[in-house]
Amino acid sequence: MRGGKGYQWEGGIRIPYLVYVPWLQNNGNKNDTPVTGVDFLPTLLDYAGVSEMPEGLDGTSLRPLLEGGTLQERALYWHYPHYGNQGGEPNSTIRKGDWKLIHYWEDGHEELYHLKNDLSEEQNVLGENHEIAETLSQQLLDWLHERNANFAKPDPLYNPDSAAMVAERYRTTLIQRLEDQRKAMLSKDFQPNKDWWGSKTID
Numbered sequence: 001m002r003g004g005k006g007y008q009w010e011g012g013i014r015i016p017y018l019v020y021v022p023w024l025q026n027n028g029n030k031n032d033t034p035v036t037g038v039d040f041l042p043t044l045l046d047y048a049g050v051s052e053m054p055e056g057l058d059g060t061s062l063r064p065l066l067e068g069g070t071l072q073e074r075a076l077y078w079h080y081p082h083y084g085n086q087g088g089e090p091n092s093t094i095r096k097g098d099w100k101l102i103h104y105w106e107d108g109h110e111e112l113y114h115l116k117n118d119l120s121e122e123q124n125v126l127g128e129n130h131e132i133a134e135t136l137s138q139q140l141l142d143w144l145h146e147r148n149a150n151f152a153k154p155d156p157l158y159n160p161d162s163a164a165m166v167a168e169r170y171r172t173t174l175i176q177r178l179e180d181q182r183k184a185m186l187s188k189d190f191q192p193n194k195d196w197w198g199s200k201t202i203d
Contacts, residue, residue, distance in 0.1 A: 002121045004178060006084035008091045008102050009121050013078060021047070021066055031065050034095065036076055058147075073097060077143055081105065081152045086178065087170035090152035094140040101126075101136040105152040110137060
């Protein structure tokens with residue numbers, strides 16, 4: 001998948017969750033329903049017997065999934081209004097069904113992907129699906145405003161030459177170094193430090 005930690009593509013946000021509830025009989029089952037980290041608190045509150053969720057709480061309880069049921073389809077959101085130390089750029093993302101739209105705050109351009117057909121996000125299909133893109137874009141902006149989200153702001157010290165130099169370094173040096181580290185950790189002869197101190201993770 002495209003990208004990695006700190007990026008808006010599936011390589012950066014698609015990870016497996018392992019959830020264990022001691023008294024459930026169906027532990028070990030696999031479920032492909034997309035969920036997010038903000039679902040954990042509602043799930044814990046649900047299992048703790050809290051009948052009324054706190055006002056403004058994002059996410060939904062995963063209890064139905066954990067007990068063999070389903071969740072009603074919903075949109076999932078990611079908001080990343082800053083630069084990352086691994087090359088990530090200010091963006092916000094919405095996924096609804098198999099559609100995923102990414103909005104970039106530097107210049108306002110957007111990307112649209114159909115994940116079922118293109119999990120690697122190689123084909124931006126916004127040009128052929130303007131109505132879907134406009135609907136998702138408006139839903140994303142509405143969600144951000146409803147939650148009083150912080151937005152990226154222009155940096156008065158911005159220097160385009162410096163930015164281009166940093167971007168080139170990410171493309172030619174940093175990304176390759178990270179990929180080499182991840183490949184080494186997945187090799188058969190990889191050995192972490194004996195106490196794991198200072199060892200890197202593959203996320």
